[in-house]
Amino acid sequence: MKDKILQYTTRLGDDSLVLGHRLSEWCRNAPFLEEDLALINVSLDYIGRARMFYTYAAELAADGRTEDDFAYLRDQREFSNLLIHELPKGDFAYTMLRQLFVDVFYNLFLPRLAESGDETLAAIAAKAIKETRYHLRRSHEWTLRFGLGTDESRQRAQRAIDQLWGYTHEMFDLDALEADLVEAGIGVDSSALKAEWEQQVSAILNEAELKLPQEEWAVRGGREGYHTENLGQLLNEMQSVHRAYPGLEW
Amino acid sequence: MSRSDTLELYEVFLRSRRGLDHKHVGSLHAEDPEQALEYARDVYTRRGEGVSIWVVRSNDICASQEDDSESFFDPSNDKPYRLATYYELPDEVNNM
Numbered sequence: 001m002k003d004k005i006l007q008y009t010t011r012l013g014d015d016s017l018v019l020g021h022r023l024s025e026w027c028r029n030a031p032f033l034e035e036d037l038a039l040i041n042v043s044l045d046y047i048g049r050a051r052m053f054y055t056y057a058a059e060l061a062a063d064g065r066t067e068d069d070f071a072y073l074r075d076q077r078e079f080s081n082l083l084i085h086e087l088p089k090g091d092f093a094y095t096m097l098r099q100l101f102v103d104v105f106y107n108l109f110l111p112r113l114a115e116s117g118d119e120t121l122a123a124i125a126a127k128a129i130k131e132t133r134y135h136l137r138r139s140h141e142w143t144l145r146f147g148l149g150t151d152e153s154r155q156r157a158q159r160a161i162d163q164l165w166g167y168t169h170e171m172f173d174l175d176a177l178e179a180d181l182v183e184a185g186i187g188v189d190s191s192a193l194k195a196e197w198e199q200q201v202s203a204i205l206n207e208a209e210l211k212l213p214q215e216e217w218a219v220r221g222g223r224e225g226y227h228t229e230n231l232g233q234l235l236n237e238m239q240s241v242h243r244a245y246p247g248l249e250w
Numbered sequence: 251m252s253r254s255d256t257l258e259l260y261e262v263f264l265r266s267r268r269g270l271d272h273k274h275v276g277s278l279h280a281e282d283p284e285q286a287l288e289y290a291r292d293v294y295t296r297r298g299e300g301v302s303i304w305v306v307r308s309n310d311i312c313a314s315q316e317d318d319s320e321s322f323f324d325p326s327n328d329k330p331y332r333l334a335t336y337y338e339l340p341d342e343v344n345n346m
Contacts, residue, residue: 032257032279033279034278034279034280034289034292034293035289037289037292037293037296038288038289038292038293041292041296134291137288138288141284141285141288145281
């Protein structure tokens with residue numbers, strides 16, 4: 001069971017780290033200064049969350065590894081994040097619509113993880129809930145701004161939705177590992193969140209006069225380590241300093 | 251479109267602790283008051299500086315002008331009797 005919790009915790013850490021790093025790419029590239037700071041705050045929330053998950057994972061592994069080993073010394077096949085987190089940052093609409101999809105998800109997921117039978121996971125979730133409520137407030141408002149703004153903002157938002165949609169289904173998959181942990185009262189049954197997620201997302205898209213995609217396509221594989229080419233590039237950049245100067249401190 | 255076409259300037263006021271007044275801490279650009287409030291949170295309270303935020307559209311502030319300072323502020327300079335220190339207290343009054 002301990003090994004399963006370790007795997008589960010690593011997954012959650014990977015989700016947070018990869019998305020946090022993606023968001024950090026907006027640093028000094030956001031549309032204007034205030035938004036730059038706001039986005040980087042969100043990025044730091046995710047990286048902070050990743051640290052908590054990895055620290056706990058290292059504790060469970062008890063083999064001398066630290067949070068840094070989890071973040072910087074694993075290759076892409078060993079990363080088990082959901083694909084939606086690793087997709088490129090795209091334009092600003094793409095980044096914010098991705099946030100909308102994951103923010104609605106985490107607003108459903110984290111309150112349940114906060115009731116986990118594993119005290120550490122529950123504590124991490126309880127801390128992250130407050131952050132994620134604020135994230136959703138931002139992505140919700142930006143979605144309205146895009147949808148009800150100019151022709152261009154509406155088109156870009158709609159394009160982002162259409163391109164991201166097929167990556168949302170993976171968030172609600174439940175594999176054998178997670179099913180076991182749900183059974184044990186430790187993991188969250190994310191498949192049970194799908195109906196509510198769809199309802200909340202479609203309400204927001206309706207409000208913004210944007211359309212839910214009709215196409216039925218889905219990309220999966222992140223949990224088994226099968227990634228898009230984007231993750232390799234991200235890890236290359238993120239891990240380069242640590243790999244070039246192992247153990248360097250400053 | 252440049253930023254100045256779409257974004258307005260807002261002044262930010264923070265209450266650092268309960269019981270204290272809101273103090274002016276700076277300004278920022280935003281599209282509407284709601285967004286200004288969120289940016290104020292993100293820009294000015296990152297290190298736990300506040301428990302309450304006000305934002306006000308800079309254009310909505312009516313401010314005294316440099317040109318007015320003679321007529322506004324100089325007249326009070328020669329009216330020392332408006333200050334408590336102008337008055338000599340009788341010895342019987344201690345510890346004022």
